[in-house]
Amino acid sequence: MVSTGAVPNLAFRRLRGQRSAGEFAAAVRRAAREIGEQVACDARYIGRVESGEIRCPNYAYERVFLHMFPGTTLVDLGFSSRETVRGRGARATADTPPPTAPHRDTDEESDVLRRVFMTSGTATMATATLGLGGTPAAAAARPAPRRVGEAEVSAVEKAVRQIRLLDDRHGGDGLYRKASQPLRIAYALLDSGVAAKRSTAGRLHAGAGELAISVGWLAHDSGRFEDARSHYAEALATARVAGDAALEAHAFCNASFLARDTGRPRESVRAAEAGQRAAQPLGSPRLLALLALREAGGRAGLGDRTGCERAIGRAHAAFGRGRSDADPEWMSFFREAELEFLEAQCWSVLGEWSRAARHARRAVRLQDPHFTRNLALYRAELTWDLARAGEAAQAATEGHRVLDLLDRVRSTRIRAMLAGSVTALRPQRGTREVREFLERYAEVSGTRE
Template sequence: MGITRNTVLEAWMNEHGYSSNSLADAVNAAVERLTGRTGGLDGSSIRSWKAGRVRWPKSATRKALEDVTGLPATALGFVPRGRTPSTPAPRQQEDLDMKRRTLVGGIAAAAAAAAAVPGTAGPRRIGMGDVDRLQHRFGEIIASDHRHGGQLGIEQRAAALADEALNLQNAGSASQRVRGNLYACAASFRSSAMWAAIDGRRYDDAKMHMREAQALAEMSGDQAIKFRIWSHAGTMYRHMGRPADALAANDVARNLHLTRRDPLFASLGLARQAAIHGAAQDRTGTRRAFEQAQDAMLRADPADYRPVWMLAFYDQAELDALALSAYLALGDHPTAEFHAHRCLSALRPHMIRSRAITTTRLAHAQLAQGDADTATATAMKVSADAATQHARVARMLQEFGAALRATAPGTTTVQTWTEHAATWRMTA
């Protein structure tokens, strides 16, 4: 077999501004954090990856690369030993129920008929290679979201890719399995467009994407993407100040049988339920749900197959981030600060958006405890990009400034904050 260039890794590096040498440095540092020994990569090592001469890096190096990028190695174009590039990775939900079989089968027949043009050699055959290509693009969307978060460009790109996945349904003939996977891809992209709109506080757009995503997920029969969409809906309603609707949406996600099979999905559902209880001022419900979420996380098997979006963000740091949000809403500021420090100490390098949100919330918790100087120093650690380009962060920092002026009027601390915030505006 010839060597196939890893164009997926190249695309990721170009998007995120990495040269071969700088990526080697980042992965070496991540190897040192994992093993205590500095990695031995250099620019030529990365060029070998891009050229396809190394198809599956060694385990420690591979884990370090995944920590740097926030993506599994397979989503970066690497191929496990013993698998050819054209062989699709195993997918859950291979055995779909009879209702979905009938629905997707009918659509498949209609699409094939529409694609058959008289006078041609016949329709193109759509296969798992097309699905794999879309899944690589989904990994790129996930990485962009964790780096930038809430941007209109991410939302628009994800929506366009959802349309691209749907257009493939009419581009030729395909098996029922491929068609189900294409609907799952389209639902995944729509759910990312939905999340970008939520994160940017564009709630009307988010609800439009949600309706599209829900319909596509039903046609795909993919439990994991159904969970993602309904769990996002719960978060959307929580941010909108509608805890009853948030609980109802999150309960749809939590009641999927996927959560009974995989404790990590159960943990995420419970952690988001706890955050909703916090917004609703339910202290007992908050504490109980977080205890259950932590227990479920400890029971989860790290070796189980999970989709790229789950692997890229949900871990102990995210559980603590949700606890921070809940206890801040409850007014339990010491507990909120505790979870903020735990989250920041465990956040993976690619979680740039999450670090900005957590740092801002930590500043709020410190200010509420009367420590204006420490709180201001914390808030000033937020990057100018996040402070000006991320809608949620920008709003929380504006609220922090107003609270600081009310807490410590006329002080040098307020003056320091005002001058620093002005530099953010000048760089916007």
């Protein structure tokens, strides 16, 4: 909601011209990449700027805007000068909206990501990560630590685990921007090239790469697909530089997933196959199973039923070989419930809705209820499959259960899946269960029915 007394930024609106807010946001992200910045700009951010809710952008956005419009100042772009918006209250309106009541716990918990680096014992890192003492540019200009040792590497590894934990609870939407900051610090450490030992350097490369994948996943889950693609590519490059086959397999796994979700099934298959080649010598059947399911998803998108079935068969065979000491830590989510869910998605893409619904229902039944985001995800898949299978009343029942979880989960991906189910169910609104679900969905989402 726009702050009381906000003055619309008409100068910035004129700069957008005939482009939509989404198109302009994409241009901002491209400009950021040109100068090495990372900003999660979307149509909502542009709207907040134009409404006057954001009186002054943060330093990263400032650099991007001045790069896009050379020779201008912030005042020329319709913003207030930074001196006029200093102080705690001003900073709250500068870039970060006040958290709404249902999600305040998410914002507070995700602040842990910044505190993680306090354990490193390196004053430079702590200062940069917490934003103390100046701008990101000023933090980057500080001397790097003379040696990167156990404390710094452990801080990177701890940040990866913390991101995964918070994602399991809440989804990616509320975490992405905060998680990007530890990632920049991790790569600054890599760039310093001053690891005390070769083993430390290897762990730092692995930790930074895993952090890039984790942040990429948050971008993916929150609908920032180009950002996700960039983070996954960064992780893959890190893996190649370090000769780390496990990191390479993980990067290809997520790249395959993203390609499938963004309508590039052939690329999804190629990435999954490359991941399987990297994973082959690692001795983890579960990793091979997951990569085979990524391939199956891509082949389903190509309409290759035979190839999809073969990949699913390989996945089940590998999964059946059980756990291994070589299984990567990040694969803790890949249990039987996830296996069933990924297979459900394949049959759904191939148009076998009832078969897909059977697997999705098994995924829901098998899922640990503590993994809130995945439970919401599996129920959203089940809602969609039931709706397309003609089981409208059952779909509505599952849709209610997804809505019950969305107070605790912030995932653009899950909300998009549920919106698709709503569209599929609208022709059946004469059914009481469907009508009640559609009315509740409209109330929760702020749409009209």
